[in-house]
Amino acid sequence: MNVRLYTFVSFAFAFLYLPIVALVAYSFNASPRVTVWQGFSTQWYAALLDDREIMQAALLSLKVATMNATFSTILGTLAAFTLVRHSRFRGRTLFTGLVAAPLVMPEVITGLSLLLLFVASESWFGWPKERGITTITIAHITFSLAFVAVLVQSRLATFDRSLEEAALDLGAPPWKVYFVITLPLIAPALVSGWLLAFTMSLDDLVISSFVSGPGSNTLPMVVFSMVRKGLSPEINALATLFIGVIGVGIVASVLLARRGLSVPTR
Amino acid sequence: MADGHDSGLGRLFVIGTPYLWLGIFFLVPFILVLKISLSESILAQPPYGPLWETDANGHVEVKASADNFSYLVEDSFYKDAYFKAVKTAFYSTVIALLIGYPMAYGIARAKQPWRNTLLMLVVLPFWTSFLIRVYAWKVILQGNGPLNGLLMWLGVVDEPVQILYTDFAIYLGIVYSYLPFMVLPLYAAIERLDLTLNEAAADLGAPPWRVFVSITLPLSLPGIVAGCGLVFIPAVGEFVIPEMLGGPNAAMIGRVLWNEFFANRDWPIASAVAVAMLVFLVVPIMLFQRFEARAEGR
Numbered sequence: 001m002n003v004r005l006y007t008f009v010s011f012a013f014a015f016l017y018l019p020i021v022a023l024v025a026y027s028f029n030a031s032p033r034v035t036v037w038q039g040f041s042t043q044w045y046a047a048l049l050d051d052r053e054i055m056q057a058a059l060l061s062l063k064v065a066t067m068n069a070t071f072s073t074i075l076g077t078l079a080a081f082t083l084v085r086h087s088r089f090r091g092r093t094l095f096t097g098l099v100a101a102p103l104v105m106p107e108v109i110t111g112l113s114l115l116l117l118f119v120a121s122e123s124w125f126g127w128p129k130e131r132g133i134t135t136i137t138i139a140h141i142t143f144s145l146a147f148v149a150v151l152v153q154s155r156l157a158t159f160d161r162s163l164e165e166a167a168l169d170l171g172a173p174p175w176k177v178y179f180v181i182t183l184p185l186i187a188p189a190l191v192s193g194w195l196l197a198f199t200m201s202l203d204d205l206v207i208s209s210f211v212s213g214p215g216s217n218t219l220p221m222v223v224f225s226m227v228r229k230g231l232s233p234e235i236n237a238l239a240t241l242f243i244g245v246i247g248v249g250i251v252a253s254v255l256l257a258r259r260g261l262s263v264p265t266r
Numbered sequence: 267m268a269d270g271h272d273s274g275l276g277r278l279f280v281i282g283t284p285y286l287w288l289g290i291f292f293l294v295p296f297i298l299v300l301k302i303s304l305s306e307s308i309l310a311q312p313p314y315g316p317l318w319e320t321d322a323n324g325h326v327e328v329k330a331s332a333d334n335f336s337y338l339v340e341d342s343f344y345k346d347a348y349f350k351a352v353k354t355a356f357y358s359t360v361i362a363l364l365i366g367y368p369m370a371y372g373i374a375r376a377k378q379p380w381r382n383t384l385l386m387l388v389v390l391p392f393w394t395s396f397l398i399r400v401y402a403w404k405v406i407l408q409g410n411g412p413l414n415g416l417l418m419w420l421g422v423v424d425e426p427v428q429i430l431y432t433d434f435a436i437y438l439g440i441v442y443s444y445l446p447f448m449v450l451p452l453y454a455a456i457e458r459l460d461l462t463l464n465e466a467a468a469d470l471g472a473p474p475w476r477v478f479v480s481i482t483l484p485l486s487l488p489g490i491v492a493g494c495g496l497v498f499i500p501a502v503g504e505f506v507i508p509e510m511l512g513g514p515n516a517a518m519i520g521r522v523l524w525n526e527f528f529a530n531r532d533w534p535i536a537s538a539v540a541v542a543m544l545v546f547l548v549v550p551i552m553l554f555q556r557f558e559a560r561a562e563g564r
Contacts, residue, residue, distance in 0.1 A: 009372040009384075012365055016391050016445065019402035022412060026405060036410070079284035086281055095281075098288040100555045104495055106503020106547070108520045109540045112527060113295030116537070119312045120298055142291040145284065174276065196393070203395045206505055210527070220397050227401055227510065231408070239398040246394050250386075 020243060027236035044237035051234065054222055061202050061219035064133060068140040069198035073190055075141065076148025076197070083149065084156040102146035111210030114139045118211060131213030139211045140201040147200065148193035155189035195249060296544075303537035304330040314533050334538035344522065344539065351519040352546065354433070354508075355501035358440040362448040362497050363490065365441065370452035370489070371482075374459075385453065392446040400439055400510050407435055407511070435511040436518075440501050447496040455489025456482070488557050495554030499547055519543055 027045075031038035048054060079099050086092075102110065118128055118135050128135055163185070167177045183190075205220040212218065226232050306315040306329065317330040338344045373384045391399065406413050407430040414426040429435055459482060467477045503520040512518070519539065527536040 005368060005372050008368050012369045012445075013384075013387060015365075015442065016388070019399055019406055019442070020391065020394065022406055023398070023402045075284045075287055078280050079288075082281045082284060086277065089281055091285070095285055095288075096558075097555055098285070098292055100558045101551060102288075102292060104499035104551060104554055106500055106520055106543065108503050108505050108523045109299070109543060110292075110295075112523065112536055112540050113299045114291065116298040116302055116533070117291065117295040123312075138291060142288070145287070149284075199393050199395075203397060205397055206524075220395070223397060223401075224506075227404070231405060235398075235401060236405075239395070239401070242398060243394050247390070250390060250393055 023236050023239045024243065027233070027240040029233065029236075032233060044233045045241075048234045048237045048241075053217075054219070054234070054238065057217050057219045057222040060133060060216060064137050064140060064218065065198045065201040067137045068144055068201040069194045071137075072141045072144035072148050072197040073194045076145040076193055077152050077186075077190060079145060079149035080152035080156055083153050099146050099149050102143045103150065105143075107204075107206035108210075110143060111139070111207040114142065114207065115210040131211055132216035135211045135213075136208050136216065136218065139207050140197075140204060143204075143207065144197035144200050148197055151193045151196065152186060152189045155186050159185065199246060299537045299540050302534055303334055303541045304332065305534050306331070306333070307532050307534045312533065313531055334534050335542070337535070338538055338542055343517070344519075344542075347517040347519045347522045348542070348546065350517065351502050351504075354436060354440065354518060355498050355504070358437055358444070358501055359448075359494050359498040361437065362441050362445055363494060366445055366448035366452055366493060367490075369445075370449045370456055373449070374453055374456040388446050388449050388453075396443055397506060399443060400506055403435070403439055403442065404430060404510055407438075430511065431513040431516075433512070433516065436508050436516060439507040439511045440497075440504060443507065444497040444501060448493040451492035451496065452486065452489040455486040455492075459485050491553060491557045495550060495557070499550050499554065502547060503543060 028040050028042065029037055030041035030043065079095075082095065083099065114135075115131075118131060121127060122129070163181050164177050167181055168174070172180070203220060204218070205224050208218045209221055209224075212221070223235055223238065226235060301317060302314050305317055307313060308315045315329060317328070319327045319329060321327065369388070373381060373388070376384055405411060408414070409426040409428070409430070411430075413429060414423075417423045417427070418425070463481050463485075464477050467481055468474070472480070503523075504518065505520040505524050508516045508518045508521050509524075512521075520543075523536050523539045523543070526532045526539060
């Protein structure tokens with residue numbers, strides 16, 4: 001039973017990692033034809049760094065991802081506090097629904113609806129004048145904050161309140177209790193939440209495509225249009241860099257806080 | 267921020283800020299989608315007409331109509347696209363459950379240093395780019411790609427077979443991309459189970475399959491519902507996977523919406539497609555939320 005189970009589990013993991021390993025291997029392929037091996041080369045990395053369109057898009061994506069991660073960590077944490085600590089207020093059912101729905105909502109619907117909001121808001125209030133970095137960031141915050149909320153919520157749910165109560169009993173004002181006790185204790189979840197929001201933003205194609213304007217292409221949008229034209233070895237190099245950076249980031253965050261890598265969903 | 271100690275103002279801030287944000291940027295947009303799905307497509311910027319017009323005499327003329335929806339119903343193209351999307355999402359969810367359950371079970375029952383490592387290995391691909399992982403399959407499945415090379419080397423086939431741009435490739439892509447979403451809630455549900463129940467059943471003479479069917483499976487039901495929700499609902503509207511791995515005729519509804527919007531610039535029809543998709547998804551979404559809320563209340 002156990003041998004069979006763990007053989008199956010090993011195959012399942014191989015399934016998860018095979019494509020990633022293949023991409024990394026092909027990124028060092030000298031041949032311009034993506035799938036024919038012709039020896040080791042790092043030329044696609046050089047070509048990638050020379051590609052101005054990709055570099056510009058990468059810069060935009062990094063800016064959006066950083067702002068998104070920061071704002072959605074703040075909003076997501078507030079949402080998590082609301083869900084865990086405020087069991088009674090008017091409209092709580094609606095609030096729970098609003099936090100859970102972005103986790104599963106098909107991206108085409110979220111993207112279309114946000115675009116319609118921005119268009120309507122421009123005709124009502126004259127804002128936003130043009131769609132670009134601001135509208136993309138707002139859209140990303142809207143779906144990322146739900147994921148951050150789930151992460152922080154699971155941390156708060158298993159949280160020992162007696163430390164907070166002791167501090168309050170000893171006369172500490174609530175804001176001080178929050179910054180000295182609560183925040184450090186939930187910090188690992190906040191770090192995971194920030195990283196998760198950052199990655200999700202860096203990865204989003206569909207919602208960004210709807211809410212971006214001319215001249216504001218994010219990295220996934222450029223990658224997508226390149227892939228549409230055919231396979232490109234540059235993308236393999238880009239993918240490898242991506243996986244490398246994220247891999248290092250994850251391992252670092254796990255080492256920093258052993259319980260850091262909480263589970264994104266329950 | 268602690269309950270019962272904070273001032274009304276702090277409480278208002280904690281609840282109000284995310285509430286306001288989600289209200290403006292998540293709830294209001296849906297109302298706009300509904301509104302524009304009832305309007306007429308016109309050649310203008312933005313390309314939709316008003317829902318009512320007031321003429322010089324002050325008479326209000328209602329322009330709203332359900333024409334877009336009757337168009338969706340009449341043209342079998344849309345019906346087929348919905349059906350195909352729901353069917354594809356359903357089978358992908360079943361396959362992901364069949365692969366994900368043993369994985370989650372194996373991880374939950376593994377000894378400790380292993381358990382965390384395996385769990386991290388499930389989460390890790392989820393943190394790398396989704397777009398890039400789908401693209402990786404495009405590379406692997408190509409006519410002259412490694413999978414065909416392997417099949418020919420094994421002697422299964424004599425010449426490259428068409429795998430990319432088939433429905434099989436879409437299923438593969440969806441199961442692959444959404445598998446971590448299935449495993450994580452299942453793991454959380456199975457890990458929490460009280461093993462003494464299993465031991466008691468075994469002591470009373472129940473064979474292992476019986477223990478599994480009457481104890482483990484029903485008790486992990488919340489995890490199954492959450493996992494299936496996280497796979498099925500987004501998969502119905504999936505755009506990237508059918509676009510990149512499916513054939514040009516693989517019209518799943520998410521792809522149809524995308525094309526109506528970007529290629530045809532028909533915003534009202536795109537909105538109607540979105541509204542109709544939501545109608546289909548309302549029941550699964552409610553179900554998912556109920557189980558989310560229940561898990562949260564623990």
